[in-house]
Amino acid sequence: MKIVFYLIVLTNALFNCQPASSDQHSNLTKVKDTLSLKNRWTPQDVKTKLLNDPTLQPRIKEYIVDSTVLVLTQYFLENLERFKKVKAIGDINGDKLIDSIQLMPELIYSLENGYEEGISIVFSDPEIPRIKVNSMCVNFDFLFPVGDIDEDGWLELGQYYTSCASRYKVLILLKCNKKNRWNEVEHCSYDTYFPEPHFSTRIRKVGKNQYELTEIVDDNISYFGSAKKTIRYTISK
Template identity: 40%
Template sequence: MKNILFLILLFSIISCQKRTEAKKVTSKPNTSAKLSFDQQLESIKKATSKDSVLSNDIDFINDSVLKGKFKVDISKYELEAKKKNCYPIRLKRKMFDEFYNEGFHNLGDINGDKKEDSVFVLHALNYCEEGDSYYFTDNSISRITTDSNCCHPSSIINIGDINEDGKSEIAQYYSSCASRYKAITIYSLKNNSWKEIKSFSFVLNDKYLIERDFKKLFKKTSKNNLEYYEISDIDAKGKIIASWEKIKI
């Protein structure tokens, strides 16, 4: 009798396990019914009201933001977004007003092709991007992404050809909008992409104003060698704590 009861119990346990496993299999989402990235994107476009625009609307960007003065190509960034399933942001059209007024900032010839280059700012193209980006009027030059929404074309400056490779190095003034602690980052152009060389502190102060004195913070000493003036803090008496530092490009 005990053996029979044991067999019945064992059979019940096995049956229960099989039902549980069956539930696990049938409870999986039906991936075949999931919309593709392009289908999701089309759905987002259709749901966008007339007073709104998608952050990656290239026609709106070229016609209304850049006003036909330049045609930016964002195709390579869109491919990256698709791979990562990064969808565009729906924004009110008035959000782009800041870009209307900022326009372009001329940097001179930064890539050595004998043509002048300018920089402009665009909002994040999708949810995966944290802040504004700097774009250049030569589409072959990669953009510079940031995690800040306080970017301005004038925050990029040509600091000259430090490494004497025929291309100019640039510096970016970085602001987090609120804090008095800012940063300046130096970049060098390598194969049309920006390589970050050095980032250093710039604390807001009364002696040096970034709009007026940006160029005073750098000086080339020889090929590949640059000195920069780092303002790291302000003491209790209001005196800036700063020093000239050296870097090699």
């Protein structure tokens, strides 16, 4: 989801008697659309039940009341047993504290696809931004620490991405950039017909700023079996 919300400052336009620009109209429309969707997807009674639930992380509750985040609260409440689970994932940002994650259903926006139902992976530490996934097929095991490849104090993460039905999945290497966003560094395919070795071992650090992706594919010659392809990359700073 790549929604950018701007603080529209109209003082100069009012004093100079100048009409608002097309960009300002566009930004105001985005905010109005988001607030409208927020009201539709967040009934007050459902919102209250979630906010009063002691099993939800404080960060989840912050997103529920955040007017810029479209949490699917009704779906959240209906599937509370799934979403209230918490899993420790390790010290992600080097503060010597173990971070945990919790899943949150969210309406995610992108310029390419508009609004889509998806799942966000929310970290217990407010310094770590959530990871937004435009698929409802997400669980805890789909995110795993790879290591501090660039040795900047933050761990890079591996993500197993699936659209639910396809035989072919994607393994993605994620890095948190200076703008406090998780970005894809590289990816490779994962054929579920060849589940071994486990996907969490197929992205690994091999040196400073260097990592390795392992892809196993069917070469269509049954008596030769599968072809294993290991690719090494250098991470850009």
